[in-house]
Amino acid sequence: MIKEYRTIEEVAGPLMLIKKVEGVKYDELGEIELPDGSVRRCRVLEINGPNVLVQLFDSAAGINLSESKVRFTGHGVELGVSRDMLGRVFNGMGEVIDGGAKLIPEKSLNINGTPINPAARKYPDEFIQTGVSTIDGLNTLVRGQKLPIFSGSGMPHASFAAQIARQAKVRGTDSKFAVVFAAIGITFEEADFFISDFKKTGAIDRTVLFINLASDSAIERISTPRMALTAAEYLAFECDMHVLVIMTDITNYAEALREVSAARKEVPGRRGYPGYLYTDLATMYERAGRKVGSEGSITMIPILTMPEDDKTHPIPDLTGYITEGQIIMSREMYRKGYMPPVDVLPSLSRLKDKGIGKGKTREDHANTMNQLFSSYARGKEAKELMVVLGEAALSPVDRLYAKFADAFEERYINQGFYENRTIEETLDIGWELLKILPRSEMKRIKPAILDKYWPL
Numbered sequence: 001m002i003k004e005y006r007t008i009e010e011v012a013g014p015l016m017l018i019k020k021v022e023g024v025k026y027d028e029l030g031e032i033e034l035p036d037g038s039v040r041r042c043r044v045l046e047i048n049g050p051n052v053l054v055q056l057f058d059s060a061a062g063i064n065l066s067e068s069k070v071r072f073t074g075h076g077v078e079l080g081v082s083r084d085m086l087g088r089v090f091n092g093m094g095e096v097i098d099g100g101a102k103l104i105p106e107k108s109l110n111i112n113g114t115p116i117n118p119a120a121r122k123y124p125d126e127f128i129q130t131g132v133s134t135i136d137g138l139n140t141l142v143r144g145q146k147l148p149i150f151s152g153s154g155m156p157h158a159s160f161a162a163q164i165a166r167q168a169k170v171r172g173t174d175s176k177f178a179v180v181f182a183a184i185g186i187t188f189e190e191a192d193f194f195i196s197d198f199k200k201t202g203a204i205d206r207t208v209l210f211i212n213l214a215s216d217s218a219i220e221r222i223s224t225p226r227m228a229l230t231a232a233e234y235l236a237f238e239c240d241m242h243v244l245v246i247m248t249d250i251t252n253y254a255e256a257l258r259e260v261s262a263a264r265k266e267v268p269g270r271r272g273y274p275g276y277l278y279t280d281l282a283t284m285y286e287r288a289g290r291k292v293g294s295e296g297s298i299t300m301i302p303i304l305t306m307p308e309d310d311k312t313h314p315i316p317d318l319t320g321y322i323t324e325g326q327i328i329m330s331r332e333m334y335r336k337g338y339m340p341p342v343d344v345l346p347s348l349s350r351l352k353d354k355g356i357g358k359g360k361t362r363e364d365h366a367n368t369m370n371q372l373f374s375s376y377a378r379g380k381e382a383k384e385l386m387v388v389l390g391e392a393a394l395s396p397v398d399r400l401y402a403k404f405a406d407a408f409e410e411r412y413i414n415q416g417f418y419e420n421r422t423i424e425e426t427l428d429i430g431w432e433l434l435k436i437l438p439r440s441e442m443k444r445i446k447p448a449i450l451d452k453y454w455p456l
Helices: 133-138 159-167 188-199 218-237 251-263 276-285 313-323 331-337 365-389 396-413 423-434 447-454
Strands: 006-013 015-018 028-033 039-048 051-056 071-078 078-081 089-091 107-111 126-131 149-151 177-186 207-213 241-250 290-293 297-305 323-327 342-349
Touching: 039 071, 078 089, 078 218, 089 323, 107 218, 133 342, 133 365, 133 396, 133 423, 149 159, 159 177, 159 188, 159 241, 159 297, 177 188, 177 251, 188 207, 207 218, 207 447, 218 241, 218 251, 218 276, 218 297, 241 251, 251 276, 251 297, 251 313, 276 297, 276 313, 297 313, 313 323, 323 331, 331 342, 331 396, 342 365, 365 396
Parallel strands: 089 207, 149 297, 149 323, 177 207, 177 241, 241 297
Antiparallel strands: 006 015, 015 051, 028 039, 028 071, 039 051, 078 107, 290 297, 323 342
């Protein structure tokens, strides 16, 4: 017999205090029944003796304190999962919102997941082709990796995310590949863009979409990425699929966390964010990876907008500590009209060396990657000198490097959001660009590889 309580004391923003409660647990799901019979959901946030503080998933508007009753379900927030999730659209609470039939779940899983035992983790070392040269060629994504994209307000990260979701695949295997896409705190127009883009290109058939709109409650925003990761864990570790999780925008998630923290009157940390922001982000990011004895894997690309393009802001700063690198989008490239506007030099994939080379991409990958980085960096320096001293002051070789930097941005970085390049096409473009420079400048390429791909 589920016990019901009519002891609601007060409601403050997204929080509600209930008195004289027995036997509830932290994180337990509760239901609030209003006098008109409608039900709203909440979860236990704090227990202080017989008093319980709960977090409302819906608006507090219309809750009559004396006439509403609360009951607790005995379990945490759960998501009903099934293989039929592919091709469906859900809200941040895991409810179907695409107008189709209700999902019949095979099982229900707690959205907080179960941490992967560090001893059971497999090292990420398989190449994932995204079809984007700046990622595949220079900052390679590896299966089981966490590689965030740092963007800025007004930048086309939504189009970039949709491109990766459409194009990503594991090469050379018959493995089933799925995408779990979590859109957190986005506008209706952005939600419509993602849904229509995936339907138009057919990517929806292998995608599970979780969409939380800016008009939805802050609490739903906090549950959205966890719903998505729970679906990903089911598809990866129980259905043996390679799952790519794309989450946009993590900044909206952190803002919701700050809002709830402020309502609880917690002592704020940096810039008003709660002191446990690092731990909270880690509980999400660390759900990515590969397990010993499991064919499936979870690879994660969280996307976040840096407030004021500040890399030292707590959200990108802490994300950078937890994840294995970052792809940084450049406002300068965006102004030049180069899409996707990736800033190559400060971008980094810490696992790129593990997923490239013979048998994975191509034997010349590591050499050309290092040479392209080096040549582009020197070309940028030459262009800066040209601005100060004029072109006449540069040596003939430096002028070639400046020419290379322009060509590199125009042909390698700039590819648009609908061009899907294989890794071979990316590497071949790299060789074509390197031939702008004298062969004697190829100091980071082994002689045997240079002779094979640039014969005398």
